[in-house]
Amino acid sequence: MAKRKAYPLRLDPQLYAAIEKWxxxxxxxxxAxxxxxxxxxxxxxxxxxxKVKKET
Structure with a gap:
């Protein structure tokens, strides 16, 4: 499996709560x-x- 990129993300608390419920x-x-x-x-x-460029 490909290595996953870790990235810190700052979210508005209300947006986070909505995503958490969802x-x-x-x-x-x-x-996820x-x-x-x-x-x-x-x-x-x-x-x-x-898109992957095709070599010709």
């Missing part, structure tokens, strides 16, 4: 919930996964 509702950790939300946003923006 994560609990979906049986995830807060960290944030990662899932970021991945969905990146996919929606067509930025994830990164």
């Amino acid at each position: 994560a609990d509702d979906e049986l995830r950790s807060v960290n 919930q944030i990662e899932m939300l970021l991945k969905e946003a990146a996919k929606k923006a067509k930025r994830y996964p990164p």
